[in-house]
Amino acid sequence: MTTTPSHEKFNDELWVWGKAAQRPRVLHTMVRVRDLDESLRFYIDSFGMKAMGQRFEFEESRASAVFIGYDDYAAGNCLELVKEWDVNRPYTQGNGYGHIAIGVPDVRETVERLRASGTEITMEPAVLLQGGPHVAFVKDPDGYAIELIETRQT
């Protein structure tokens, strides 16, 4: 691990989260996945996310990382999917982390589409707080809980 002062050999391509921010912001949540292609298909095909340009290959830690989301690195709101090259067993999730929430215009339509493609629906669309949006829960390919929250009043 080398601590090179960043101003000496500045590599613009590595400052994907921006280089002029004066204030902090939440950037992404990282989850480890068993099959990067399957996870990318899930988040891209089912949720319309896109993979951001660069795929990071960490030779030293033997892992690959792809960032996905709806905007770009600097906008935050991203997920980092990490594939450890030597790990094929399922990951455990503990009971601390709860879920990752995605706002979608139509929760019921999204759930039907996910169901048709074989996704496990763990809570059917429902209005939990009277007058509030529909929410639902599904599982991603590794079993991570994804909450869907309706963001468009119909």
Add this chain to the structure above:
Amino acid sequence: MTTTPSHEKFNDELWVWGKAAQRPRVLHTMVRVRDLDESLRFYIDSFGMKAMGQRFEFEESRASAVFIGYDDYAAGNCLELVKEWDVNRPYTQGNGYGHIAIGVPDVRETVERLRASGTEITMEPAVLLQGGPHVAFVKDPDGYAIELIETRQT
């Protein structure tokens, strides 16, 4: 659980994530915490986040939830902190979820401030990819891994 069509009894206060979004976006990551006040102090005092207006009290599931972040619900990039009223044991984290990343203008200054307030630093600030930003890892009060990424070139 009641599924009331949302257009019948619309409660504007519950549509905190917006009600006109035509496209999906990542909204927040939820983590369970043992001591809501301690966690709020950590994220507010050390990171400058703010608690969003409403504290949700879920009588049925016996839990409270507070959303925190730098902007507002609709902007996404939030964390949802959940306190289960009847749980006081430490939560387990498994090995699937990795971390939550926060971009800060000055990683080294942030780490020194966190260290002074007793936060455990799990990886000292370092440039991992030549010419890239400083990154560091710290633990929040429940042990969740927080990655700090420098977002301002100095």
